[in-house]
Amino acid sequence: PTIPPTTSEPTLDISEMTGVHIDPSRAPVAFGRLAIPELFAQLVEPDAARRLRALASLCDLTHDPERLYQVVSEGFLDQLEVLLKDGDAAVRTRTCELLHLVTSHNIARQALLSSPLLARLSQLLDDPSPLCRTRAHRVMNSLALLPAGAKALQALVPKLMLKLQEEQEEKEEEVQALLLSTLSCCSRLDAAPALSHRGVTLIGRKLSHACSNIRREAAGAMMALSVIVIAMSQVCEAAVLPVLADLLRDQDVDVQANAAGAIMNTVVITTGKHQCLELDVLPVLLELLSQRKPDVEEEQRRKALVLYSLRALTSLAEAPEGRRRLLLQLPLLVGRSEPPEEDADIRRAARTAVNVVTWTP
Amino acid sequence: MSFVSRNQKGTNGTYTFSSRPRPVENRSKYREKQTEKAEKAHSTYGNIMYDRRVIRGNTYAQRFLSTMVQEDLAEMQRQQELRRRAIAQKNKTKEQLRSSTPEAVQGRKHNVVQTELYLEELSYNIELSHIECQTDPLLDRPATPLFIPAKSGKDVATQIEDGELFDFDREVQPLLEVLIGKTIEQSLLEVMEEEELACLRAQQRAFQELRNAELAEVQRLQEQERRHREEKERRIAQQREALRMEKETVEKIAARAYTQQYLADLVPTVFQSLRIHGFFYDPVEKDIETNFFPWLMAEVNSKLEKRNAARQLLDTLIHDVAQKKLPLYTNLETRPEK
Numbered sequence: 001p002t003i004p005p006t007t008s009e010p011t012l013d014i015s016e017m018t019g020v021h022i023d024p025s026r027a028p029v030a031f032g033r034l035a036i037p038e039l040f041a042q043l044v045e046p047d048a049a050r051r052l053r054a055l056a057s058l059c060d061l062t063h064d065p066e067r068l069y070q071v072v073s074e075g076f077l078d079q080l081e082v083l084l085k086d087g088d089a090a091v092r093t094r095t096c097e098l099l100h101l102v103t104s105h106n107i108a109r110q111a112l113l114s115s116p117l118l119a120r121l122s123q124l125l126d127d128p129s130p131l132c133r134t135r136a137h138r139v140m141n142s143l144a145l146l147p148a149g150a151k152a153l154q155a156l157v158p159k160l161m162l163k164l165q166e167e168q169e170e171k172e173e174e175v176q177a178l179l180l181s182t183l184s185c186c187s188r189l190d191a192a193p194a195l196s197h198r199g200v201t202l203i204g205r206k207l208s209h210a211c212s213n214i215r216r217e218a219a220g221a222m223m224a225l226s227v228i229v230i231a232m233s234q235v236c237e238a239a240v241l242p243v244l245a246d247l248l249r250d251q252d253v254d255v256q257a258n259a260a261g262a263i264m265n266t267v268v269i270t271t272g273k274h275q276c277l278e279l280d281v282l283p284v285l286l287e288l289l290s291q292r293k294p295d296v297e298e299e300q301r302r303k304a305l306v307l308y309s310l311r312a313l314t315s316l317a318e319a320p321e322g323r324r325r326l327l328l329q330l331p332l333l334v335g336r337s338e339p340p341e342e343d344a345d346i347r348r349a350a351r352t353a354v355n356v357v358t359w360t361p
Numbered sequence: 362m363s364f365v366s367r368n369q370k371g372t373n374g375t376y377t378f379s380s381r382p383r384p385v386e387n388r389s390k391y392r393e394k395q396t397e398k399a400e401k402a403h404s405t406y407g408n409i410m411y412d413r414r415v416i417r418g419n420t421y422a423q424r425f426l427s428t429m430v431q432e433d434l435a436e437m438q439r440q441q442e443l444r445r446r447a448i449a450q451k452n453k454t455k456e457q458l459r460s461s462t463p464e465a466v467q468g469r470k471h472n473v474v475q476t477e478l479y480l481e482e483l484s485y486n487i488e489l490s491h492i493e494c495q496t497d498p499l500l501d502r503p504a505t506p507l508f509i510p511a512k513s514g515k516d517v518a519t520q521i522e523d524g525e526l527f528d529f530d531r532e533v534q535p536l537l538e539v540l541i542g543k544t545i546e547q548s549l550l551e552v553m554e555e556e557e558l559a560c561l562r563a564q565q566r567a568f569q570e571l572r573n574a575e576l577a578e579v580q581r582l583q584e585q586e587r588r589h590r591e592e593k594e595r596r597i598a599q600q601r602e603a604l605r606m607e608k609e610t611v612e613k614i615a616a617r618a619y620t621q622q623y624l625a626d627l628v629p630t631v632f633q634s635l636r637i638h639g640f641f642y643d644p645v646e647k648d649i650e651t652n653f654f655p656w657l658m659a660e661v662n663s664k665l666e667k668r669n670a671a672r673q674l675l676d677t678l679i680h681d682v683a684q685k686k687l688p689l690y691t692n693l694e695t696r697p698e699k
Contacts, residue, residue: 063551063554188569268584310574311574315577349578
């Protein structure tokens with residue numbers, strides 16, 4: 001088989017080469033607009049190996065937005081529902097991978113959300129094959145990043161909390177991280193379901209996990225949860241604040257940022273303020289503020305950390321004890337609110353902090 | 362074996378001789394009898410290259426067989442025989458060790474080809490005449506002239522034109538271009554896709570961070586507002602409570618003063634009214650009142666009744682009289698008028 005010359009091909013995709021069996025694990029792709037329908041026709045065949053090959057080719061093709069549009073607009077997504085119930089684990093895994101690729105585009109996401117595929121996906125979370133579970137979690141995660149998706153997944157939050165409890169026995173770090181990320185996205189929309197299923201205790205346990213990904217996601221979930229007042233009081237009661245204070249000294253910038261965010265949310269209520277002041281969180285936050293990295297990209301990553309620390313300090317300054325201590329550190333805050341600081345958001349936050357600190361009744 | 366040899370006198374009387382080329386027979390060392398010679402049917406043909414009679418190589422330094430002494434001839438021959446055997450032995454072993462050219466591949470044929478600079482026609486013509494000359498021993502030998510054999514045979518030339526040779530580098534270029542180009546384009550697409558996704562994620566993350574910070578601020582302000590409001594309400598309630606207490610106290614005081622004042626002359630009034638209502642009574646007086654006076658009144662009443670009755674009786678008497686006297690008087694009235 002010869003490779004056709006470049007001039008006659010309109011697109012620049014290797015997978016467009018017709019009739020060439022370069023890769024035996026992928027089915028041959030028909031030319032032009034027949035590619036997708038033909039591959040989907042192969043998906044109903046009784047032989048699992050052929051289905052797998054067709055799925056592999058589909059995964060390759062859906063990287064192209066035009067093909068994806070064709071898949072969605074001609075309504076082929078519903079056929080995938082049958083495949084999700086397939087007996088072969090590899091087929092299910094590949095279907096999940098295909099769905100994950102599909103969720104990177106808006107029309108596909110909307111189509112997914114309005115189809116019964118979601119119910120199937122939630123069933124797949126209990127799948128015996130770990131790879132399949134991981135992929136299903138990945139699809140859920142990418143769906144949850146969209147507000148409409150988060151709303152649709154609200155109904156699944158109890159099940160996800162259950163999964164979180166179960167996952168403690170297994171060592172699936174990626175699944176735990178994905179689960180926590182999905183939960184934090186759903187909780188940003190509405191934290192009540194997660195809270196009512198003992199969210200604070202479960203997530204609090206994950207805060208001290210060995211893997212930094214899990215810590216980051218758990219801290220993020222905690223931050224999303226503690227927007228509600230009830231959660232704040234729960235956090236204070238459950239003694240999660242010491243753990244969060246420890247996380248402030250973590251190696252990873254993102255973990256620190258999320259922990260600072262959770263603290264910033266919790267110190268809004270008075271109990272939180274008092275606990276934090278007792279735990280001596282103030283010096284840590286000030287130190288995080290005063291650090292300046294020379295690298296611009298590093299600074300951008302730390303922007304979240306700086307912002308959250310400033311807000312936490314603002315809240316702490318409302319307590320008389322905190323105000324007293326922060327008055328001593330006023331120059332630092334003023335330094336951050338002046339023009340040498342490039343970022344407008346940080347300047348604004350620093351100015352608010354200064355205002356609160358110097359407020360007199 | 363028959364050979365064709367032609368000795369003839371040519372047209373102008375020159376002598377020509379030509380014979381077919383024939384291979385040379387092996388001559389045995391010992392002379393054979395005449396009878397056996399005639400019966401010799403198969404004789405082996407020797408290789409001309411290994412024939413002792415063929416002079417090979419330089420003819421200027423030749424072995425001088427003819428000037429040999431007769432006594433040493435046998436000796437010489439024996440030595441030569443030994444030498445020949447040794448060489449044959451060596452050649453045989455060499456031939457056994459040396460591998461010959463492998464057989465030709467199917468479709469091809471091996472050809473013996475001369476590779477010297479000038480092609481020479483090999484022929485089996487044997488030198489028949491032999492002329493030699495001897496130069497002066499003291500003369501310098503001139504340089505050997507370059508041996509250029511006379512040209513014989515046909516000339517055939519071949520030329521490779523431009524573009525006929527297969528240049529691998531040139532031919533492979535388009536293939537390489539396609540392969541590498543496609544690979545790189547595919548990888549570029551994938552990298553761009555990932556970058557796009559990373560960009561989206563970064564944007565989302567930035568938005569989330571800002572949102573979280575602002576949300577915290579909102580929460581803080583809300584909390585502050587709530588606290589202030591609660592404080593205010595508490596203070597207001599306190600104030601109200603205080604006011605109420607005060608008012609109550611004032612009222613109590615006023616009520617107390619009023620009641621005091623009111624009740625100040627309560628006692629005398631009570632006594633007064635009691636006295637008025639006759640609760641404080643003199644028993645004698647009461648007794649007089651209750652017992653005496655009714656009797657008195659009754660007596661008076663009876664007396665008066667009697668008097669009244671008497672008067673009434675009188676009245677009726679008068680009335681009767683008057684009545685009786687009325688007509689009389691009326692008559693009296695009318696009569697005087699007349």
